[in-house]
Amino acid sequence: MSKVAIFLLFTLLITGIICLLSTVIQLDNSGSLLRGALDSWYTNNLTLARTSRRRADYLNPNLTYEHCKIKFKWGEMCPKLYTELGGKCDLVDDTFQCPDIRNYSKFRPRQAQLVLTRMLRIFDILAQKHGIKYWISRGTLLGAARHHGFIPWDGDGDIEMPLGDYVKFFQVAAKELPADMFFQNSVSDHALRPSDVSGYHRHEVVFIYQATFNPRLRDRNSCYKYCMTYNCKWHDGLMVDIFVTPNVDNAIYPLRRMTFEGFPLNVQNNWRKYLVSVYGEKWFEYPTNRPPEENPDVFNSCEKLMKRKQ
Numbered sequence: 571m572s573k574v575a576i577f578l579l580f581t582l583l584i585t586g587i588i589c590l591l592s593t594v595i596q597l598d599n600s601g602s603l604l605r606g607a608l609d610s611w612y613t614n615n616l617t618l619a620r621t622s623r624r625r626a627d628y629l630n631p632n633l634t635y636e637h638c639k640i641k642f643k644w645g646e647m648c649p650k651l652y653t654e655l656g657g658k659c660d661l662v663d664d665t666f667q668c669p670d671i672r673n674y675s676k677f678r679p680r681q682a683q684l685v686l687t688r689m690l691r692i693f694d695i696l697a698q699k700h701g702i703k704y705w706i707s708r709g710t711l712l713g714a715a716r717h718h719g720f721i722p723w724d725g726d727g728d729i730e731m732p733l734g735d736y737v738k739f740f741q742v743a744a745k746e747l748p749a750d751m752f753f754q755n756s757v758s759d760h761a762l763r764p765s766d767v768s769g770y771h772r773h774e775v776v777f778i779y780q781a782t783f784n785p786r787l788r789d790r791n792s793c794y795k796y797c798m799t800y801n802c803k804w805h806d807g808l809m810v811d812i813f814v815t816p817n818v819d820n821a822i823y824p825l826r827r828m829t830f831e832g833f834p835l836n837v838q839n840n841w842r843k844y845l846v847s848v849y850g851e852k853w854f855e856y857p858t859n860r861p862p863e864e865n866p867d868v869f870n871s872c873e874k875l876m877k878r879k880q
Contacts, residue, residue, distance in 0.1 A: 731812060
């Protein structure tokens with residue numbers, strides 16, 4: 571056999587293997603584009619940007635614009651992103667220019683998400699300003715990767731950060747929050763402490779930081795109404811949970827940026843592995859019937875609601 575023939579045969583063999591692998595990686599029995607394509611796209615985009623969730627070029631052809639047509643009594647599967655609604659948030663001359671747009675939706679769950687998006691954006695601005703490491707996690711990360719913003723039925727935000735960076739945020743950045751937000755932890759709010767602290771690690775600066783007494787960012791002008799029902803004593807406005815990690819897995823670094831509601835936020839480098847570990851191999855599939863668990867009052871603080879009851 572001539573060298574030319576051997577070369578052609580080898581080329582055909584390699585081409586066939588590549589085509590087979592492409593099919594196996596990208597297609598399951600229903601023809602859905604799978605994890606390989608997702609990984610490939612995200613790997614080649616360090617800043618994972620998306621300006622709209624209504625576009626027809628989704629990575630999964632079975633989850634294109636069609637899924638956005640799903641309607642709920644309480645909201646939409648694909649509401650306009652925060653930035654699509656005209657929402658802006660920047661730090662200008664050390665002053666936050668972040669108009670509150672909670673009234674830009676007629677659906678209460680989405681109104682709450684607009685408040686939370688603003689809070690996440692403000693937190694990110696302060697983190698970037700002061701060199702504080704953090705990453706979105708849990709349902710917030712799932713929302714960023716699958717919905718490019720909040721999961722339609724999600725009612726809070728989730729952030730993780732190393733202990734040292736949390737201490738730095740507590741000491742330096744928390745005091746720079748705008749007046750309608752505040753930082754809540756077991757130091758600032760003694761009600762947010764267990765009755766018996768003996769079983770908890772008590773940090774010399776930030777005291778107790780473990781769940782369920784973890785720190786939070788709070789909105790002053792809303793109320794989950796949990797404490798009105800169960801008579802707890804802490805402020806109960808819309809919140810972003812902050813989960814503090816004393817020992818950080820090196821696989822989390824380097825942190826990446828992923829678009830959330832039109833704004834870039836930090837995500838861990840191994841974000842997909844995390845999603846698989848928490849939500850399973852098919853984390854990218856859209857549930858179609860998942861009502862919100864929360865029913866907050868988005869326009870009144872708990873204090874106002876309590877006065878009305880008296």
